[in-house]
Amino acid sequence: MGNFLKKWNKIREEKKSNICAGLDPAVYEMDRGEKGLIKGKDKLKWSLDFIEAVAPYVSVIKPNIGYWIGVGDLKSLEKIIEKIKEKKLVSIADSKIADLGSTGDAWIYSYKKMGFDAVTIAPFAGNVEELIESGKKHDIAIITMGLMSNPEYKSEMNFVNNKGEKLWENRVKRAICSGVDGLVAGGTFTKESDDFRNFIRMTNDSDVIYLVPGIGFQGGKIEEFLETGIDCKKCIISSSREIMFPKGSNSTSDMQAHAVMSFRDEFNKLI
Numbered sequence: 001m002g003n004f005l006k007k008w009n010k011i012r013e014e015k016k017s018n019i020c021a022g023l024d025p026a027v028y029e030m031d032r033g034e035k036g037l038i039k040g041k042d043k044l045k046w047s048l049d050f051i052e053a054v055a056p057y058v059s060v061i062k063p064n065i066g067y068w069i070g071v072g073d074l075k076s077l078e079k080i081i082e083k084i085k086e087k088k089l090v091s092i093a094d095s096k097i098a099d100l101g102s103t104g105d106a107w108i109y110s111y112k113k114m115g116f117d118a119v120t121i122a123p124f125a126g127n128v129e130e131l132i133e134s135g136k137k138h139d140i141a142i143i144t145m146g147l148m149s150n151p152e153y154k155s156e157m158n159f160v161n162n163k164g165e166k167l168w169e170n171r172v173k174r175a176i177c178s179g180v181d182g183l184v185a186g187g188t189f190t191k192e193s194d195d196f197r198n199f200i201r202m203t204n205d206s207d208v209i210y211l212v213p214g215i216g217f218q219g220g221k222i223e224e225f226l227e228t229g230i231d232c233k234k235c236i237i238s239s240s241r242e243i244m245f246p247k248g249s250n251s252t253s254d255m256q257a258h259a260v261m262s263f264r265d266e267f268n269k270l271i
Helices: 003-015 043-057 073-086 101-114 128-138 151-155 167-177 194-203 222-226 253-270
Strands: 019-023 060-063 090-097 118-121 141-147 182-185 209-212 235-239
Touching: 003 090, 003 209, 019 043, 019 253, 043 073, 043 253, 060 073, 060 235, 073 090, 073 101, 090 101, 101 118, 101 128, 118 128, 128 141, 128 167, 141 167, 141 194, 141 209, 167 194, 182 194, 222 253, 235 253
Parallel strands: 019 060, 019 235, 060 090, 090 118, 118 141, 141 182, 182 209, 209 235
Antiparallel strands: none
């Protein structure tokens, strides 16, 4: 069992929560309507208030780096990581690193220096092993793509190589053999999916954790996902917009806290 899994398990048991709060605050200019910030809202202050509101009910905060690459955002991320540490939560940089060689290593090094506990990768250059090795070198957990929740992924997940292996199967097998810390397991999958049944067969007996997006906004239902037979104790159930904006752009901290508490309690009841 890796250090990341030990740390998360300790926090999960203390909080009685497998829930991860995604931090994807779309600014007003992105035109996300009721699933984004109102005009003039300070993104950093909003984010710190959000972490404060949800901290009692989650074990993980996951900033999506795509929302944190504007002018001044790196400084803001430093304050966000400080807040996550203050609340004794696990942090995941949702960056989906796809670069290779020394550049991929530089990304991973930088996220470790910033203070993140884990980072997501999307090794479509074929460098699964290389990025996982960089994570070990810099002592930061690596979470790679397993079976993703977005519907577009279905257009390529079953591409077959010259050995007859599907693309997702090949990458998952290589990741596990290389000692990956975690795999993305889309919450939109159900027990009816042959691919997901094979995914569980390949991974359930390993030490990997599952990062589970797709519940809620993308159509996944938590009760249907858990019926797949996945080891629920290893699932980090991620939710973003449903927690950030449960009542639209003007959602208060109390509304956010109630939304994530209800989500946590639903999961705990089902398991």
